[in-house]
Amino acid sequence: MKHRGKNVRTIDENSALTRLAASISAWQKDVPETIDRLAASAIEAITSEPRTLERRIEVVATEVLTLADRFAGAGIVSVHPSVVARSRSLLWWVSRENDGRSEPTPLDADLTELGTYQSGLEEIEWYRVPSATGRSHMTGPFVDYMCTDQFAFTFTSPLVVSGEFFGVAGIDMTVQSLERSVESILEELNENAILLANGDLVAISLDPQYATGSKLKPHQLEQCVITEMAGTSLSVALPH
Amino acid sequence: MDDRRTDSSVTAAIYAPIGDKALVPRIRQRLEDAIATGVLAPGDRLPGESILASRFRVSLVTVREALQQLRATDLLHTRQGRGGGSFVAADSRHIQSLLDNRIRSLSRSEINDFAVYYRAITDAVLNTIAQMGLEQNLTGIRDAFMRAVPEDGAAARSVQGGLDLRLAGEAQSVRLVHEQIRIQNEFGALLWMGLDDPDLRRSVFDHHETMLDEMISGGTRSAIEAREAAVNISLRWLLSRRNEAQRQERENN
Numbered sequence: 001m002k003h004r005g006k007n008v009r010t011i012d013e014n015s016a017l018t019r020l021a022a023s024i025s026a027w028q029k030d031v032p033e034t035i036d037r038l039a040a041s042a043i044e045a046i047t048s049e050p051r052t053l054e055r056r057i058e059v060v061a062t063e064v065l066t067l068a069d070r071f072a073g074a075g076i077v078s079v080h081p082s083v084v085a086r087s088r089s090l091l092w093w094v095s096r097e098n099d100g101r102s103e104p105t106p107l108d109a110d111l112t113e114l115g116t117y118q119s120g121l122e123e124i125e126w127y128r129v130p131s132a133t134g135r136s137h138m139t140g141p142f143v144d145y146m147c148t149d150q151f152a153f154t155f156t157s158p159l160v161v162s163g164e165f166f167g168v169a170g171i172d173m174t175v176q177s178l179e180r181s182v183e184s185i186l187e188e189l190n191e192n193a194i195l196l197a198n199g200d201l202v203a204i205s206l207d208p209q210y211a212t213g214s215k216l217k218p219h220q221l222e223q224c225v226i227t228e229m230a231g232t233s234l235s236v237a238l239p240h
Numbered sequence: 241m242d243d244r245r246t247d248s249s250v251t252a253a254i255y256a257p258i259g260d261k262a263l264v265p266r267i268r269q270r271l272e273d274a275i276a277t278g279v280l281a282p283g284d285r286l287p288g289e290s291i292l293a294s295r296f297r298v299s300l301v302t303v304r305e306a307l308q309q310l311r312a313t314d315l316l317h318t319r320q321g322r323g324g325g326s327f328v329a330a331d332s333r334h335i336q337s338l339l340d341n342r343i344r345s346l347s348r349s350e351i352n353d354f355a356v357y358y359r360a361i362t363d364a365v366l367n368t369i370a371q372m373g374l375e376q377n378l379t380g381i382r383d384a385f386m387r388a389v390p391e392d393g394a395a396a397r398s399v400q401g402g403l404d405l406r407l408a409g410e411a412q413s414v415r416l417v418h419e420q421i422r423i424q425n426e427f428g429a430l431l432w433m434g435l436d437d438p439d440l441r442r443s444v445f446d447h448h449e450t451m452l453d454e455m456i457s458g459g460t461r462s463a464i465e466a467r468e469a470a471v472n473i474s475l476r477w478l479l480s481r482r483n484e485a486q487r488q489e490r491e492n493n
Contacts, residue, residue, distance in 0.1 A: 123380060123384075142412065143409070143412050143413070143414055143417075145409055145414070145417055149414045150414075211372060211412070212412075213372065213374075213412035214371070214372035214374065214412070215372060215373035217373055
């Protein structure tokens with residue numbers, strides 16, 4: 001391995017970082033539009049015919065999941081009384097393997113053992129953060145026990161109807177799909193490169209001592225040069 | 241292939257029965273334990289057969305067979321028509337004898353082995369959370385745990401099950417969660433049977449509070465010790481109940 005001085009980047013490294021940023025952008029490029037579509041059809045249903053909410057979300061979610069296999073789940077979640085009065089809180093569809101083909105399946109939290117013990121949905125990060133900040137948020141990576149039993153990111157945006165917060169619309173993307181897009185570029189960058197989410201959470205680590213979903217401690221972060229991937233919640237950490 | 245290798249003690253474990261054949265007794269046992277420990281109360285309606293089949297992830301035939309056996313022992317009864325279904329029928333004396341039978345049938349080594357398995361999983365969960373630096377994620381679990389004030393044993397067992405599963409979830413390991421669910425289904429109702437006793441409940445839950453506080457402040461070892469103390473209290477209760485039940489049986493014979 002070539003010795004490199006601290007914080008000095010070679011041209012190769014810069015080019016790899018540019019390609020990494022481009023791959024990550026490509027991986028999540030349809031995310032805002034897709035969530036907007038889910039949100040738009042939810043808002044339309046809530047304001048005109050609330051009884052059609054579940055049916056409408058099913059149509060959009062099914063389409064989303066069929067179009068792009070990077071999307072592992074899609075839907076809306078609302079604990080707003082006017083929604084809960086007419087439908088379930090969790091209107092979420094996930095891709096499930098069935099005879100080798102993936103098929104959109106409604107998620108029934110009651111049917112997953114963990115669902116039984118799940119605390120209020122509004123406490124979960126993918127609901128809580130958009131609710132508190134009014135902004136879109138990427139949660140994870142975390143193991144999605146309620147859906148796919150895989151490491152996933154959940155992207156959620158607030159559902160706002162006439163200025164009032166109604167819940168979130170969102171999609172799930174697997175860490176595996178991100179791995180496929182960026183692993184070879186990470187290898188070029190550094191044999192111990194780490195892709196981090198929301199600052200310190202490990203998304204992909206080439207160094208096997210860091211598990212996906214674990215948190216890097218401040219002293220571990222200090223041993224790395226961190227480059228944020230513009231327009232995303234991800235950054236890459238390269239050990240000195 | 242060398243035949244001796246297929247007979248070694250290591251490979252024997254690989255070829256041990258998977259247990260699919262035993263699905264009916266296992267479902268029956270799970271429902272019996274739930275009725276015995278009050279998780280399912282007299283008069284409670286069970287979900288429909290097809291929902292049960294989907295929850296247990298077994299065939300409809302298997303569910304029907306298990307329900308049939310429970311009807312035969314008068315633990316369930318069926319009402320037809322609108323609002324019908326399978327209902328928990330047991331009266332309190334029937335439940336008490338069910339519970340006594342279940343406890344009496346346990347061997348000490350069986351209980352101890354379950355306890356070893358339970359500790360292995362729960363210790364691994366706490367160690368993994370600490371290794372992954374996710375201790376701060378437990379504050380939400382602690383808040384929810386502190387808010388729950390169970391009024392009886394069944395409610396307390398539900399809080400206990402929720403705590404164990406949410407902790408396993410925080411370890412970010414699918415396999416640990418599945419193991420936790422499995423041991424909870426097989427042994428949870430029995431291990432935590434002592435939570436019926438309000439004093440025992442208080443001391444067990446005090447230990448859990450200590451465990452959560454220690455985890456959040458980085459004291460994994462003390463957290464594991466607190467967890468251990470809670471399990472030991474419950475195990476002692478279970479073993480003494482078992483000894484009592486066996487003594488009574490000897491006197492009756």
